[in-house]
Amino acid sequence: MSVSQLARSIKASPTLKLNETAKKLRDKGEPVIHLGGGEPKSKAPLDAVLSCAAQLNTGEIRYAPSDGLPALKKAILRYTEEHYGRLAAPENVIVSSGAKQSIQVLLYAILEPKDEVVFPAPYWVSYPEMVKLAGGVPVAVEPEDGGFEPSVPDVADKVGSYTRAVILNSPNNPCGVMYSSDFIAEMVEFCEKKNLWLIMDDLYNRLVFDGQKAPNAYEFVKEDTDSSKLVVVQGVSKMYAMTGFRIGWTVANREVVEAMNNIQSHQTSGPATVSQWAAIGALSGVQTSVESLRLTLENNRNLMLDRLRTIPGVHVTKPAGTFYCFPDFRAYEKNSTRLAELLLERVRVVTVPGREFGMDGHLRLSYCGTVKEIMEGVDRIKWTLDPSSPNELFLGDRKLVRDWA
Numbered sequence: 434m435s436v437s438q439l440a441r442s443i444k445a446s447p448t449l450k451l452n453e454t455a456k457k458l459r460d461k462g463e464p465v466i467h468l469g470g471g472e473p474k475s476k477a478p479l480d481a482v483l484s485c486a487a488q489l490n491t492g493e494i495r496y497a498p499s500d501g502l503p504a505l506k507k508a509i510l511r512y513t514e515e516h517y518g519r520l521a522a523p524e525n526v527i528v529s530s531g532a533k534q535s536i537q538v539l540l541y542a543i544l545e546p547k548d549e550v551v552f553p554a555p556y557w558v559s560y561p562e563m564v565k566l567a568g569g570v571p572v573a574v575e576p577e578d579g580g581f582e583p584s585v586p587d588v589a590d591k592v593g594s595y596t597r598a599v600i601l602n603s604p605n606n607p608c609g610v611m612y613s614s615d616f617i618a619e620m621v622e623f624c625e626k627k628n629l630w631l632i633m634d635d636l637y638n639r640l641v642f643d644g645q646k647a648p649n650a651y652e653f654v655k656e657d658t659d660s661s662k663l664v665v666v667q668g669v670s671k672m673y674a675m676t677g678f679r680i681g682w683t684v685a686n687r688e689v690v691e692a693m694n695n696i697q698s699h700q701t702s703g704p705a706t707v708s709q710w711a712a713i714g715a716l717s718g719v720q721t722s723v724e725s726l727r728l729t730l731e732n733n734r735n736l737m738l739d740r741l742r743t744i745p746g747v748h749v750t751k752p753a754g755t756f757y758c759f760p761d762f763r764a765y766e767k768n769s770t771r772l773a774e775l776l777l778e779r780v781r782v783v784t785v786p787g788r789e790f791g792m793d794g795h796l797r798l799s800y801c802g803t804v805k806e807i808m809e810g811v812d813r814i815k816w817t818l819d820p821s822s823p824n825e826l827f828l829g830d831r832k833l834v835r836d837w838a
Contacts, residue, residue: 448785466781466809469798472674473676484711484715485678487710488710496703496706499702501528501709509528509716516639519658521658526684527690530701533559533681535681535683538696539664541567541693543630544564544568548568549570553587555787555795560600573791582616597629597630601631603633607759607785609759611645621663624662635666636667638754640671640727640756642727642754661686667682675711678711680712734758741798745821747764748760748761756800760796767794769794769795769796772796781813
């Protein structure tokens with residue numbers, strides 16, 4: 434038995450694989466600390482739960498329009514006007530089973546075979562595989578200065594005759610860096626001049642810190658929604674802590690939304706109806722949970738940064754948003770996969786290798802867990818790497834002894 438060449442070319446999601454590894458170890462009673470996770474610990478908003486439960490209690494759980502319930506599209510239009518200052522029509526919106534499907538179906542709709550999609554490194558682990566699934570070629574942009582924010586010339590150097598689209602994720606998963614307004618404005622202008630699709634992955638744009646506000650790409654667009662190639666992808670997973678409901682959406686011109694709807698109707702027939710009602714509750718209900726989560730994450734970020742900065746040789750850029758940071762561990766190990774395996778084996782701390790995000794030598798660490806997990810997790814990392822650490826460490830009743838250099 435054999436699988437297709439396409440299937441052989443696609444790697445498993447490393448973050449989901451790590452979640453499975455952590456669960457198996459916990460089920461065995463291992464004292465695992467998961468700093469690789471990508472979902473907040475807070476509960477879904479009460480309005481989301483009540484809205485979902487009310488629909489379930491009717492017993493009438495039926496098919497919905499493949500592009501989303503009208504009531505949810507109406508809530509998304511209100512959200513887009515309130516948070517982006519952009520007026521759109523229901524025909525500009527398609528709801529999908531998570532923002533991941535939103536991006537995937539969009540790529541199916543706009544790419545021809547061998548078209549290139551450009552995105553800055555570090556990048557979300559799924560971008561390269563999603564582009565390949567749609568028949569395209571992923572092209573990563575490494576900032577010339579070695580940092581986490583590219584310049585427009587950095588991007589322009591990677592754009593060629595086969596380039597079809599640019600993806601920007603800001604604040605960025607995995608590093609938490611938020612691209613500047615000047616960069617977003619210049620990229621909008623650049624993509625308009627080059628007739629390229631500009632895909633804004635805005636999943637974290639309300640989870641920003643230090644009194645900042647994420648730049649709004651719509652402010653720099655010269656064309657109306659139905660003439661523009663700007664696409665904004667959003668969802669409830671991150672800001673409302675509703676990862677399991679799997680609801681995302683795309684706001685784009687009518688032509689591409691219609692094409693996406695045709696494709697999606699043959700994939701999933703549309704998102705689960707009860708999840709859509711939960712999203713309606715989240716978008717239309719009390720919004721205090723978003724700010725509460727944001728404040729918790731900002732405090733957790735500060736705690737993790739303070740802890741990481743006690744490890745000699747580790748360099749970390751202060752995240753402006755998300756719930757990740759992306760420290761540079763090359764002073765200890767340049768191979769991030771080997772480092773992640775060492776930390777899991779020695780001290781049962783789960784991290785994500787930077788190689789998966791296009792930058793080896795780094796690890797993605799998540800601070801969306803508890804204060805105890807953050808403190809103890811980073812302390813275990815320090816004990817493993819710093820030669821000046823004590824010779825012994827206790828994990829519960831288990832005593833560990835440093836027997837390596």
